[in-house]
Amino acid sequence: MGVIAMDKKQITLYYSSENSIGKQLNAYVESSGKEHLTIDISKTNVTGTQWAELADGLGKTISELVNTDHPDFKDEYGDKTVNLDxxxxxxxxxxxxxxxxxxxxxxxxxxxxxxxxxxxxQYMDPDSAGIEKPYK
Structure with missing residues (x-):
């Protein structure tokens, strides 16, 4: 059993308010009129277990959640491939x-x-491009 609560009636958003897309997404979720929980990772500590569950749920590794093309990452680690556990x-x-x-x-x-x-x-609107699942 995972540590992240999953409720088909609730939207849970993990985002960073330190970037403009995160701020915009938070505004969309807040104004959606749907039951929601927003987790700003800039202000709320997300545990390693939660990150692992998020990565697994997306079918990714934890390293794939990190934007290695971001200028801050490149300033710290350079342009070479970074091998971390x-x-x-x-x-x-x-x-x-x-x-x-x-x-x-x-x-x-x-x-x-x-x-x-x-x-x-698009994800929340069942009449959109068909990339989402309609929820009731």
Whole structure:
């Protein structure tokens, strides 16, 4: 059993308020009129177990959650490939939450990575491009 609560009636958003997309997504979720829980990783500590569960739910590794193309990452680690273990990647997310590559939404048992604010609208609107599942 996972540590992240999953409720098909609730939207859970993991995001960083240190980037504009995160701020926009939070505004969309807050104004959606749907039951929600928003977790700003810049202000709330996300445990290693939670990060592992988020990565697993997305079918990714923890390293894939980190934006290695971000200027702050490149300033710290350069342009070469960085080989860290999971603990190293977790420390990056903990110390620099702005390096979270994309916001993550959980609805029921579905984990969705959002790359833009419009992704949320498409995900929640059953009449959109068909990338989401309609929820009732």
């Amino acid at each position: 999971d603990d190293g990647w977790l420390k990056i997310l903990d110390k620099k939450p702005s390096l979270l590559k994309n916001a993550i939404v959980i609805k029921g048992k579905d984990f969705i990575e959002l790359t833009s604010a419009s992704d949320f609208k």
